[in-house]
Amino acid sequence: MRLKPEGIKAHFDKQFRQGHGLADSSLWAVWISSDEPLFRNEAADEVRAQCRELGFNQRQVYQVGADFDWSGLAQQFETASLFAEQSILQLHLIALPSDAGRKVLLSWLERPPADTFVLILSDRIEAKTLNTKWFKQFEQSQAHVPIWPMKSDGLASWLARRANQAGLHLTAPALTLLQQYIDGNLLAADQELRKLSLLHGKNQIDERHIADAISDSSRYTVFDLTDACLEGKGEKAISIVLHLRSENVADPILLWSLSRELRVLAKIVRAQAAGSSFQDACQQAGVARFRQQAYKQHVTRLRPARLKQAHQLACLCDAAVKKANPLPIEQLLCDLAYVLSGHPPKVCAPV
Template sequence: MRIRPDQLTQSLKKNPPGIFVVSGDEPLLLQEACDEIRKYCKSQEFLERLAFHAPKNFDWGQLDEHTQSFSLFGEKKLIELHLESLPNDAGKKSLQAWANQPPEDACLLLISGKIESSTLNTKWFKAIESHCLHVQIWPINHDQLPQWVTQRMQRVGFHPTAAAVKALCDHVEGNLLAAQQEIEKLRLLNTQEQVDVDDILKGIASSNKYTVFNLVDACLERDAKHAVKILQTLQAESFEPSIVLWSLSRETRVLAKLFRARQAGRNIEQVLQQERVFKNKWPLYKKYMGKASPAYLPKLHHHCQLADKAIKGLESQSPWSLLMEASLLLAGVASVKA
């Protein structure tokens, strides 16, 4: 069954099946949905948690082994599988077998980026979806953001004015992680329930010296030295690395679409508009594309994937080291190691 994130709480009260799918490209909403499922599984005594990343060459036999083996302490398991690409034939077969007959002592949580409609309509995925709870997450667009921010602020007891909501939306430029961080900071700075635009501006003024938007601008300007300085400052100020990753990953997706559009002879301004890039940034993107080649994008995407694993504790390298390498690649430094 396919549901929206706001339907998850009620759906978990209806004895859901032993397989969950959470898909989408919005990190905050993806994380929150996964956390709610983890909390539910823990309440059902699935106390042992195992996490795997599944690239193209993933050994799907590992999944079968863990479903057939007993826990050392007799605990039920929650097995998380982070899909980095579509499963191969062995993977499809393994997932369908789980969906058709889930083990009593294990739950499966599949975590994926956006699943395209071409995949949603395949026979193998429909077979899985008919036996699972699929939380499909869509990005919050520009028109929906004010309502989302208002609801988030009301959830923690604030009553924001329309001007306050607009100021916060303009500041975060669609980054939900950054918006949530600003709301949490506001809770520390403001004890009043009523929040006006001055409260928002004070919170922004007390922010870090640099933001992820400064980092992206420096990279698009191909100013590697300034990008390094900004990233080092963010790290020193204990900035949340997942927000940096969100920004770099978003730029990777936007640039990939821009390069594909240019190669197909399409107007890149249409893509910039579709991706909700502010018009005052369009010249920066056009200038960047005049100098950069799309050949580096696969390596940039790879470093973002590694940084995501590192943030989740599934990669031995430092998240900040990987974010630095990704930033340098975006800024045009081609000598970064793979």
């Protein structure tokens, strides 16, 4: 029988009603197949939770490759011990069962292993295998939970739902930045949401919180990068870019930080050109009072041509992040940081 992940609990309730145990049910195995580790793990967690309610307090775990000793495994369950505890036999399939493995599974359809619930975990099963006689026999008798990978256009809504379920209040830009950072890795998304929940609880979370959480394991943060730019220290800014990338801080995070600083500087320059005082320009750009001195010193040395070059480089970086630009993203980010510091581009000078 094929189940959806959300149907696991109901299926167990149906199979093991009101205290009926394993001996009173035909269900003794669940096979979960998916190429998405997070979904597979969560479905396995649900199966194990249901098994614990039935008294399965022990677990044996095996990694099953092509050369796995299926016959040796089967021998362990040929005879039931009077004092055996109910346990979960968890099989992680690195490869599909060999001929010997298929024979063991089919033999268990006739005589299930005593006092044992079998949990099988594997990658997605191809249609060719799904249509084989042996798998159809297994699926007809036991439970199969196929979980399909998430489509890319569903990631944003999934991430928003997960954040809400965790009690997090992320702004729309924060969700966008987090989505860019995880790049489709749902395990990474789950880890970051858990971290944000611990750090910020039910408080509103914006882009700065996301960037800070992502880069907090580095000796430098993205805010050190923008500080170096404001100080006009181009070489230091390049070093920080290279360091953060070596620490696996994602390119969209670095680009977000530099682009944000570029927008602030451009707002200040435009406001001053329109006749506003520097203090009023900073206020319009959202610069805190204690940061205004750093911006004042930098604006005086940042030529309009540099701002234009920085904007062009930011566009090139954005295209490179989206795989629409063949230029090396590392060189582009270094150039952007260098130009934002007030210096001419080193490598990827925009036309």
